[in-house]
Amino acid sequence: MIGYAGADLAIALINVILLGLLFVIGVAIARMRSLFAIVMLSGIYSLISATWFVALDAVDVAFTEAAVGAGISTALLLGAMLLTARTAKPETGAMRIVPILVVIATGAMLVYATIDLPAFGDPDSPANTYVGTDYIERTPQEIAVPNIVTAVLASYRGFDTLGETGVVFAAALSVILLLGFGERSLSATFKRKKDKS
Amino acid sequence: MLEFVLERGNYWAIIGLMMIGLYTLFAATNFIKKLVGLSIFQTSIILFYISLSRIDGGTAPILYGKDAKGHGGGHDEANAAYGAGEAAGRGVADAAHGASDAAHAGASHGMEHIYSNPLPHVLMLTAIVVGVATLAVGLAIVVRIREAYGTIESDEVRTTDLEVARAEYAVDKSEEASAA
Numbered sequence: 001m002i003g004y005a006g007a008d009l010a011i012a013l014i015n016v017i018l019l020g021l022l023f024v025i026g027v028a029i030a031r032m033r034s035l036f037a038i039v040m041l042s043g044i045y046s047l048i049s050a051t052w053f054v055a056l057d058a059v060d061v062a063f064t065e066a067a068v069g070a071g072i073s074t075a076l077l078l079g080a081m082l083l084t085a086r087t088a089k090p091e092t093g094a095m096r097i098v099p100i101l102v103v104i105a106t107g108a109m110l111v112y113a114t115i116d117l118p119a120f121g122d123p124d125s126p127a128n129t130y131v132g133t134d135y136i137e138r139t140p141q142e143i144a145v146p147n148i149v150t151a152v153l154a155s156y157r158g159f160d161t162l163g164e165t166g167v168v169f170a171a172a173l174s175v176i177l178l179l180g181f182g183e184r185s186l187s188a189t190f191k192r193k194k195d196k197s
Numbered sequence: 198m199l200e201f202v203l204e205r206g207n208y209w210a211i212i213g214l215m216m217i218g219l220y221t222l223f224a225a226t227n228f229i230k231k232l233v234g235l236s237i238f239q240t241s242i243i244l245f246y247i248s249l250s251r252i253d254g255g256t257a258p259i260l261y262g263k264d265a266k267g268h269g270g271g272h273d274e275a276n277a278a279y280g281a282g283e284a285a286g287r288g289v290a291d292a293a294h295g296a297s298d299a300a301h302a303g304a305s306h307g308m309e310h311i312y313s314n315p316l317p318h319v320l321m322l323t324a325i326v327v328g329v330a331t332l333a334v335g336l337a338i339v340v341r342i343r344e345a346y347g348t349i350e351s352d353e354v355r356t357t358d359l360e361v362a363r364a365e366y367a368v369d370k371s372e373e374a375s376a377a
Contacts, residue, residue, distance in 0.1 A: 012203075019210040026217035026237055035229055042233045049240050057257045057313040058247045061321050065243075068329050073236060076329070080336035081229060084343040088227030089350050099223035107216040111209055119204035121253035123311070128252055132314035136258065146260040148315040153322060164323050171330030178337040 011055060018052040033088050035081045043074035060149040207248050215241040228339045228349045232332060239328045243321045250317035258315035264308050 025045045032038050046069035053062035118125030135152055143151040153161055218241055221234025339349055346354050 030221045056247050056251045058318045059257045061318050064322050064325050068325050083340045084349045088230045091224050103216045103220045110212045114205050114208040120207045121251050123252045127249045128314045132316045146265045148258040149318045152319045167327050168330045171334050174334050175337040
């Protein structure tokens with residue numbers, strides 16, 4: 001049984017520090033009312049989780065999270081914040097207790113489920129055997145790209161990536177349909193209604 | 198017992214992050230704050246998948262050294278010898294550590310190095326990109342709600358809806374009364 005004892009102590013320490021930072025930032029986001037601070041903290045949250053992805057050997061995911069999660073998401077949230085409001089209303093006491101109960105119940109059920117999960121870093125866990133090792137073995141023979149993630153993403157599962165591109169296109173299209181190209185504003189809508197009547 | 202906790206502490210920390218995101222999603226009345234909570238929730242799921250893909254002593258799934266050359270067969274014996282030599286060569290006093298290295302050499306199926314599982318990485322790359330697409334659509338809807346209602350607080354939107362419905366009901370009633 002290869003468990004945490006075989007893992008590097010430094011990695012364990014990095015895990016604890018980064019997860020603690022993520023936790024503190026999450027609590028701060030849940031408690032804050034300034035939307036600007038919330039948006040900035042969510043960008044920091046994405047950056048720290050990207051750092052943790054590097055510690056977990058997922059360099060491609062870290063790259064994407066830093067570019068998309070910390071970059072594009074923060075820009076989108078900032079733009080939406082500038083178009084709407086700067087502060088959020090405080091939650092009332094009655095609105096807090098039900099979400100807390102639901103969240104604690106969900107968390108308790110998930111923690112109960114983790115008892116059956118394989119240990120962190122276990123090479124013989126079901127997730128890490130069959131298909132994953134097959135891709136690792138086949139990539140050097142079949143594809144001339146040393147990065148296995150790229151090989152799987154672009155070659156073995158290229159149709160999935162095509163579908164993902166379709167999803168992004170549909171999202172961009174719906175944003176354009178919702179917001180228009182910038183020619184329509186609230187006052188223009190009112191004016192058009194007045195002209196008709 | 199302590200080992201059991203240490204092996205699963207990561208999962209529990211991720212569940213804690215997920216709870217924060219879910220709470221923000223439920224409790225916040227501000228739509229933008231709700232969406233930030235949703236993205237925290239999503240990030241915690243991604244963290245969970247990535248932590249499942251990690252293998253002790255492994256590296257990022259980018260082939261290097263002898264593995265990168267390709268051509269497969271014929272290297273297996275050399276690789277096994279290399280793995281054994283590596284396990285011995287590290288000179289680790291801990292016998293269990295050397296045994297775990299040998300087990301790793303067995304688990305890596307003729308590869309020179311151990312690589313973490315690339316499949317969850319691929320899935321989560323897709324999830325991140327799709328997540329930012331849905332976030333963009335959600336924010337566009339929030340901007341439209343602001344244009345229509347003048348607010349982005351869910352309870353105020355509900356109050357406005359109720360008032361409009363009541364006013365329309367009153368107008369219908371008065372029209373019926375005048376017709377009769």
